[in-house]
Amino acid sequence: MGNITEAEARDVLGRSTGPVSATPLTHNPKNGVTAGVWTVTAGERTAVLKVLTRTKEATGRWAASDDPRHWNYWLREARVYDSGLAQSWRPYGIRAPRLLARVERADGDVALWLEHVRGEPGTAWPLARHIEHARRLGAAQGAASVPDEPWLSHRFLRQYVASNTVGEELLDDDAAWQQPLVRDHFPAGLRQDMVRLHHDREWFLDVMEALPRAFSHLDQWPANVRTQGRDSVSFDWAFAGDGALGEDLGNYLPDSVFDLFVPAADLPGYAARAYDAYLHGLRESGSRVDERLVRLGLCASVVKYDWLTAAMLARAGEERQLDYGGERAVSAELRYRERGLTLAFLAGWAAEARALAPQVGFPEAPSGR
Incomplete structure (x- = not known):
């Protein structure tokens, strides 16, 4: 074996x-x-x-x-x-x-x-269960500081984003944006938004590293959770370490759609309810952190997906698109439509982060000056 x-x-x-x-x-x-x-x-x-x-x-x-x-x-x-x-x-x-x-x-x-946890996988949860998980995550992260262990990941987001370079040269390539999957399924204006996010990457990373900290899982997404009785059971702690408040939620929500577990059409309402639940959990735990800083952590975490647009440009010519783990084929048209809509939603988070940051003492984003 x-x-x-x-x-x-x-x-x-x-x-x-x-x-x-x-x-x-x-x-x-x-x-x-x-x-x-x-x-x-x-x-x-x-x-x-x-x-x-x-x-x-x-x-x-x-x-x-x-x-x-x-x-x-x-x-x-x-x-x-x-x-x-x-x-x-x-x-x-x-x-x-x-x-x-x-x-x-x-x-x-x-x-x-x-x-062996036999409960319902997060990939099949109804939205209400995802939102309850967000509340629990907020309560957990609001209750304690980051442990002082030398083997916990540090500056995870910066290292992770820097390691993803596939297709970066295509962001400014007209032909790449005219590939049928991209042309037909990415919303208008997405190119400008994603190129701007890429150019502002260092600013976003600096903001994320200066926000209030939390012990973070750093790979929170529906495929890594199950129910067991009343508990949420979270798997795969390989990236765990120091993160910003809101960062784990900022990973969980878009990944719910990127891997086709939640429809992109549901994302705006789902994200709003999950954020409110996360904030409620923070308050339940006794945290009195400025809510604007939590919101900034959620919105600025969009920088984690700077790599995804470029990677999708690079893979738009592949005849066979595979799911996570490479076990099954997925509809390329569905994937590009849902991911395009989600990236457009995340562009809204990026714009909100640029507007919010100066209100709480951060410098303006370079391209916003």
Whole structure:
């Protein structure tokens, strides 16, 4: 079974007489820190196995790092579980799967054996459940400061954005914007808005790094959450670290649409209700942070998607478009329409951030002068 040994499975799941079987789970196969993720069953017991590695071949941005502050530090997720930080949001209704075992393997890899959470995946949640998750996230992030651990990611957003360079040269290429998928499905004016966002990138990053901080997951999106009873269970803590208040929500909301879990037509109302819920959670936790700073954190987090427009220009000629994990084909027309509408919505966030920042003491964006 490759990365799954029967002896290890039986040590963790018990010496059942039943056979050991494994089913691969959807994940990002390009990431060099992940050797694989499986649901493993031995007899009547089931767990999730995630193997962390630094020896997997990965090119460019997805290469594993040995730097504990790097956004793609290979051992971070194990550290988050070992320290208990993965469960630090539990009082507010968000928890991680229980860690059943951490196995140091002879080849240097680390196997995380995790509780198999059987609840409804966030990819199938109704909007009301996403909004409740936003409230819980606000309560959790308003209750505590960023832990002082040397292996938590630092300046994640700056590193992540800088690592995404695919298609940057196409932003000013007339022919790239005339490709049928782009021409027919991107809203009018999107080119100007996204080119401006790219040119203002350093300003947005500076703003995000100066805002009030929170312990952040930094990969919050519907595919990384499930229900378990009354709890939200959050997976994949590999990027966890220092973020701005509002940053996790600013990732969760557009990713709900980018990967076709929520229709783009629902995004304006959904985002407004989720932000109000997040702010309500902050106040429930006792946080008295200036609401304008929270709003700025949400809106300025749009800089994370600076790379996406360029990447879509680069991929508009691909005949076959695949979903996350590369397992199934998706409609290229649907993807480009929904993402185009979402990018146009995010351009509104960018404009709001430029207007709001000077009101709370930040310099104006360069292109706004």
